Amino acid sequence: MTTCHRQASGAIELYFYDELDAVERTQVGDHLRSCAECRDALDGLTVIRAALSTRPVVDAPRGGDWSAFMRRLNDSTAFERHIGSLSRSDHRAPLREQKASPRGTTKVVTYLALAALLTLVTSGVAYVARSTSRTAPVQPPQVAAVDATPASEAVGGPATDRSTEAAFAALSEQHFERSKLVVLGLTNKDAQHALEADWAYERGLASDLLNDTRVYRQAAEERGMKTLAGVMSDLELVLLQTSLADAPDADALGQIQRLIHKRDLVTKMDSATMTTTGS
C-alpha cells in the first residue's frame, strides 16, 4: 500500500519520465534519498522499462508485407477521389483550387441543393416502397451515390435537416437489409464445405455493396450521424475483407467471422437506424 504522499501524487512517474521542472526535480531527487518506498517505486519503473524493451517491436503487418495494406488504402483513397469528384463541379481542379474559387463554391452549393432535392424525392419513393413491400429489390449504386451528398449543408434549417436525416436513415435501413443477407451468409458459412462458386457469389455481392456502403458512411459522417456512420464503417470493413479474399480459405473466413461477431454487426445494423429515427 502506498503511504508516501509523493508517490501517491504521481511525482515519481513524472520524475522518471522527466516531466518535472528543475526545482521540482531537485526536490524529488532529495526526497528519493530518504524514502525507500519511493526508491522502490522508481526501481519498479526501471524494471518495467527494461522488461518492455525485451518485447519485439511490431511496426508492419505480418511478415513485413505491406502490399495488402497498400492495396486496401489505395482502394479507399480512389473511392474518396470518386466521392470528391461527385461533390465538386470540376473534377480536375485540385482541393486547394476548389476551395479558393468562388465560382466553384457557387457551383458546389447549387449541386448540393439539387442533391438535397433528389434525396427528398428518392426518400419519398423509398418510404412508399417500404410501405408496400419490406423486401425491396437491390437498387443500383448510382441512387445511393446521389443520396450521399451532404444535403443538410445545402438546404439548411432544422426541420429540413430532420426530414432529410429521417429519409437518409430509411434508405440506410434498406441498405442494411440488403447487406444483412451477405453478413448472415458469411456468419453461417463453413470454410471446409464452401464451394468455390458459392464463395465467388458471396464476394461478388460484397463488392457490389461495398461502394454503396462507403457512400452511405461518408454521407452519415457529413451529417454528423455518428452511430450510423460507425455501423456503416464496420460493415464497410467486413465487405472489404470479403471482397479481397481470393478463395474460401478458413483463415480469411475466420477473420471475417470474428470481425462480424466482435463488432456485433448484425445487432448494430438492426438498431442503428432505429436509434437515428427514434423509432
Place this chain on the structure above:
Amino acid sequence: MADSDLVSRAAGGDPTAFQTLVERHRSMVYRVAYQFAGNHHDAEDIAQEVFLKVYRSLDRFRQDAQLTSWLYRIVMNACIDHRRRQSPASSAPFGEEAERRMLNTPEECPGPEACAYGGELGAVLQSEIAQLPHGQRIVFVMRHHQGLKLSEIAEALGLAEGTVKRQLHAAVHRLRGALVHQRVAAGERV
C-alpha cells in the same frame, strides 16, 4: 522531398506524393497502433483509418506544422475512436488476450534467451497494457513507447494536462501491481 512538399502535392491531387508520404510514416503509425491494440487485425484497421483521415484532411494541414505531430494527433484519436466503436459486450467471446494469442503467437515468440524472467515479465506487462482502459493505454503508449511529452499528449487529445498525468499515474500503478504479482509468482517458483 520534405513532408510539407509531399502534403502540398498530395493535396493537389498527386497520388504518388501521397503514397510516398504513407510509405515514409506507415511504420511509425503501425507501431503505435499495434502497441495500443495488441494485435495485427486492429492495428491494420487503425492504421488504415489514420491514413484515410490524413488523406481527407490534406488540404487542412498547416505548412508550418510538423507532420509527425499532426500524425500523432490523428493516430491517438484513431486509437480511441477504434476502441469506442467496439462494444465490450460483443467482444467478450473474443477477448483481447485470447485474440492476441491466437493471432500473434508464432511471430511474437521471444526465443530461448528471452524466455528468462525479463522476457516473461515483458509479456506479462504487455498483456497488462492491453487490458488498461483505453485512455490510460494511449497515454502510456505515447509517453512510454513514443516518448511524447504529457503536454503534447494532452493537446492532441484535447485534455487538461492534469487529466493526462492522472491517466499515466493510474496506468503505472496497475503495471506496478502486475510487476509485484509477477515477482511473487517468480519467487514462489524458485
